[in-house]
Amino acid sequence: MITNKNITEIVRTALIGDSALIALVPASKIAVADNQAKALYPHISIGVDGGCGNDYETAKSGTINLTIYAKTNNAPNERVDAFLDSIYQRIKAVLHEKELSLSLTSEIRIDTIYETYESRMMAETDIAGLFFKTAKYSYVAHSRL
Secondary structure, rough: OOOOHHHHHHHHHHHHHHHHHHHHHHHEEEEEEOOOOOOOOOOOEEEEEOOOOOOOOOEEEEEEEEEOOOEEOOOHHHHHHHHHHHHHHHHHHHHHOOOEEEHHHHHEEEEEEEEEEEOEEEOOOOOOEEEEEEEOOOOOEEOOO
C-alpha cells in the first residue's frame, strides 16, 4: 500500500543521494515536515498530501510540499536569496520529471513527478535572519503488488 510515509521516504532518499545537494544541506537536515523549530540551518522539510488510504492500493496521486530554510549567516557573502535558489535548483534537478523508486522495503515507484509551484524567498517573522522558499510537486505513484 502506498502511504505518505512511503512517498516521503522515496523523496528524501533521492535528495540525500545527490552529493551536490548534500554539500549545501547535510542529510540530517533533510527531514519530514513538522511544526517544531529547527535547531540548525539550512534545513529542508518534506511533506506529502494525498497518496494514502484504502480506496486504490496500487496507484495514488498527490502533492509533495517542500520548504527550504536558511539563515543569512549560512549563505556565502550573506546572499541568502542566491543560496536558497542554489539549494532549490539542486532539488529540482533531482526531482522534476524523474522516475523515483524505493524497492528495498515497499516496492513503490513514483512514475511521474513534476514541479507545480515555486515561491520567491520570504522572511520568517519569528526568527531574525531566517528565510524560506517553498515548492510543490505533483506525483503519481504505483505499488508493485
